[in-house]
Amino acid sequence: MSAAAALLEVRDLAVRYGHVEAVHGVSLAVPEGRIVTLIGPNGAGKTSILSALAGLVRPAGGRVRLGGDDVTGVPAHRAVAAGLSLVPEGRAILGRMTIEENLVLAGERRRDAASLRAAIEEQYRRFPVLGERRASLAGSLSGGQQQMLAFARALLARPRVLLLDEPSMGLSPILVQQIFETVKAIHREGATILLVEQNARLALAISDYAYVLERGRLVLEGPSRELEADPRVQAAYLGRAR
Ligand SMILES: Nc1ncnc2c1ncn2[C@@H]1O[C@H](COP(=O)(O)OP(=O)(O)OP(=O)(O)O)[C@@H](O)[C@H]1O
Ligand SMILES: [Mg+2]
Structure with a gap:
């Protein structure tokens, strides 16, 4: 994949927690308008x-460029302003606040109330159930609806690149299908x-290009159609165990 044309370019990224280096020199590229997937086992x-890209942890090394601008190590609010929005693992919605309050809090850095209002209404049109239940506590939503709220929150900022961390996690097969339909839409x-x-099966099915990460290193990459057919991927990620 030509890194020169990519909207998001990551070069030699390293992430460390104390003495533990969790990511060792990862380089990847996400071209504009594409779905790129990153698959790999637990840990x-x-x-x-994703946390490093979204400004939640400071990279220990490497470079991140978005649309040619260096956004390496910027704090989370600047990452959002630059166009990187994360739907975090486990959704991280505020269960004791209403759906509306979750959205207002996510968008409060917008300059004026009118544009925030318009952006929230846009998400209520996309996810009608959120609009109908806007005054309900977010914790009362089903798992699938909470994932919709997490998507809506990230989309409020009209990101240039949407970062999705395991959106299907913990959802029933039908809801997993729905979430993947949402991603496609x-x-x-x-x-x-x-x-x-x-x-991996669904991720490869809807993506254009894929990277396989193991123990903090990329071990394989290629067009998703090719990786689906790769015996190593089939054995490790698409086998009977899944
Ligand atoms: N805040 C932290 N402090 C210390 N170590 C961490 C922290 N977060 C993650 N790690 C470690 O870094 C490594 C990578 O974790 P990470 O959560 O990025 O993996 P992952 O691929 O997202 O896994 P999963 O599929 O379980 O979500 C693991 O060894 C993990 O234990
Ligand atoms: Mg994870």
Whole structure:
């Protein structure tokens, strides 16, 4: 994949927690308008990479460029302002606040109330159940609805690249299908997406290009169609165990 044309470019990224180096020199590229997926087993470092991109942890090394601008190590609010929005692992919605309050809090850095209002209404149109239940506590939503709220919150900022961390986690098979339909719909509207998943089968099916991460290092990459057919991927990620 030509890194020169990519909207998001990550070079030699390293993430460390104290003495533990979780990500060792990872380079990847997400071209505009594509879905790129990052798959790999538990503890491989997938969340660490997204956290570094979203400004939640400071990279120990490497460079991150978005649309040619250096956004390495910027704090989370600047990452959002630059166009990187994260739907975090486990969703991180505020269960004791209403749906509306969750959205207002996520968007409060917007300059004026009118544009925030318009952005929230746009998300209520996308996810009608959130609009109908806007005054309900977010904790009363089902798992699938909470994931919709997490998506809505990230989309409020109209990101240039949407970072999704295991959106299917903990959902029933039907809801997993629905969430993947949502990802596809957002993509059809033009979104550029970096999708982290343990559900390799679905992730490869909806993505254009894929990276396989193991123990903090990329071990394989290629067009998703090719990786789906790769015996190493089939054995490790698409086998009978899944
Ligand atoms: N805050 C932290 N402090 C110390 N170590 C951490 C921290 N977060 C993650 N780690 C370690 O870094 C490594 C990578 O973790 P990470 O959460 O990035 O993996 P992951 O691929 O997202 O895994 P999963 O599939 O379980 O979500 C693991 O060894 C993990 O124990
Ligand atoms: Mg993770």
